Amino acid sequence: MTSKTDSTNNSSRSTETAIEVSGLGFSWDPVQAPLSFPDIALKRGDHLFLHGPSGSGKSTFLSLLAGMLRPDTGSVRLLDTDIHHLGPGARDQFRADHMGVIFQQFNLVPYLSTRANVTLPCGLSELRKKRTEPTVADEAERLLAALSIPEDHWQRKVTRLSIGQQQRIAAARALIGAPGLILADEPTSALDADNRDRFLELLLNLAHRHNTSVLFVSHDQSLARHFGNQLELRGDRT
């Protein structure tokens, strides 16, 4: 990764760029100076740990990257596509095809089974469906097994699983169909230290197998050691 701020370099299996951010600025409030964000260039398959104190703009940055917020200045290129130049429909499809998102609250569909939650992205994206091996159901089961979800839980409604299990199901849903990019916003905040480290290792191992880049946001700097690249947000305003 290259950045104006602190980072360490990591090798990559590809020279394709996963995330390229340039001159990004955003203002929630027109009377305040806009938040300004560092430039980054993260190669496909590399991972980035983004940290910073409360209020430094981590969630805002993630929303700008995901195309949920439109920047006042600058550009965001994901997998060589400028997402803010896409119309709303094309942006939604780009997200479905190329991005897995893990939020703090997981956003699982409560009335669906564990397996149906994991396969959901493949119903929204032909591309991700085609990338599953050999079938969507097989890949969902492989991911659930790799993330240690017991087989007798796969047909259960997701609400009947523990919080830690739901967190891993959100990770399986983000990974299915090998999206180029996973954005994870404090996805381990509810876990104890042992489970947190285990979850992270599994997520990063599976991402490595799929050549998926993970941008992981947390205020907890003890997690940084799992990542080859780190970036601190300081809440700078220009």
Ligand SMILES: Nc1ncnc2c1ncn2[C@@H]1O[C@H](COP(=O)(O)OP(=O)(O)OP(=O)(O)O)[C@@H](O)[C@H]1O
């Ligand atoms: N919906 C909003 N409306 C107005 N201002 C907002 C909104 N969301 C965030 N902000 C402001 O933007 C700044 C950055 O907030 P943000 O939530 O991105 O920080 P954060 O680093 O994710 O914080 P935390 O670690 O507490 O989740 C803060 O000053 C915050 O008050």
